Amino acid sequence: MNFAVLASGNGSNLQAIINACRKGKVRAKLAAVISDRSQAFALERARKAKVPCVLPLDPKGFQDREDFDRRLVEILAENKVDFVVLAGFMRILSPYFIQSFRDRILNIHPALLPAFKGGHAIADALAYGVKVTGVTVHFVDEEVDHGPIILQEAVAIRPKDTAETLAFRIHKVEHRLYPAAIDLFARGKLRLAGRVVRIG
Numbered sequence: 001m002n003f004a005v006l007a008s009g010n011g012s013n014l015q016a017i018i019n020a021c022r023k024g025k026v027r028a029k030l031a032a033v034i035s036d037r038s039q040a041f042a043l044e045r046a047r048k049a050k051v052p053c054v055l056p057l058d059p060k061g062f063q064d065r066e067d068f069d070r071r072l073v074e075i076l077a078e079n080k081v082d083f084v085v086l087a088g089f090m091r092i093l094s095p096y097f098i099q100s101f102r103d104r105i106l107n108i109h110p111a112l113l114p115a116f117k118g119g120h121a122i123a124d125a126l127a128y129g130v131k132v133t134g135v136t137v138h139f140v141d142e143e144v145d146h147g148p149i150i151l152q153e154a155v156a157i158r159p160k161d162t163a164e165t166l167a168f169r170i171h172k173v174e175h176r177l178y179p180a181a182i183d184l185f186a187r188g189k190l191r192l193a194g195r196v197v198r199i200g
């Protein structure tokens with residue numbers, strides 16, 4: 001199976017995925033890395049890893065969200081991509097994109113969904129005062145941070161945590177959990193029963 005990673009920022013999850021592919025822990029081929037931000041460090045990481053297609057795609061060049069997503073789907077088809085992995089991709093995908101890759105889009109979120117949806121999950125969990133947060137890998141559907149949950153792991157919040165110290169521990173969990181989830185999907189080990197994901 002071929003997959004693409006879409007990323008907007010640092011790309012530490014992308015790096016963990018690249019490393020896991022190299023070690024044979026993700027049994028699928030990373031065929032493309034695309035970013036909506038030309039300066040994203042994720043692109044640098046992808047070039048260094050010699051991913052076959054590495055592309056910035058600037059939303060400014062498109063009329064609207066769907067127009068951008070149509071081009072994205074074209075590029076993914078050209079690269080024979082079977083499934084899509086969002087790794088810090090900070091754009092909402094259109095229904096057109098979701099339909100094009102129905103049940104074949106994975107996302108990682110730095111909280112225990114359905115708690116703390118949105119773009120500031122780590123800061124939001126700290127500000128709310130929860131004692132436990134975590135990481136969720138889930139399928140993407142039309143609603144933001146909503147689709148069927150594949151894997152979750154809790155991370156305890158310590159009394160002296162700052163956004164930085166908590167993010168550090170959350171990222172460590174992400175870098176282990178995401179490659180594991182991608183490998184499960186690539187090997188056909190995930191089955192959907194309504195919104196419940198059965199593994200094995």
Ligand code: GAR
Pocket residue numbers: 007008009010011012013014087088089108109110118119120121171174
């Ligand atoms: C990750 O922590 C990921 O969970 C989060 O963005 C970060 C990207 O880091 N995603 C979201 O908040 C999605 N709502 P990275 O670029 O270093 O992989």
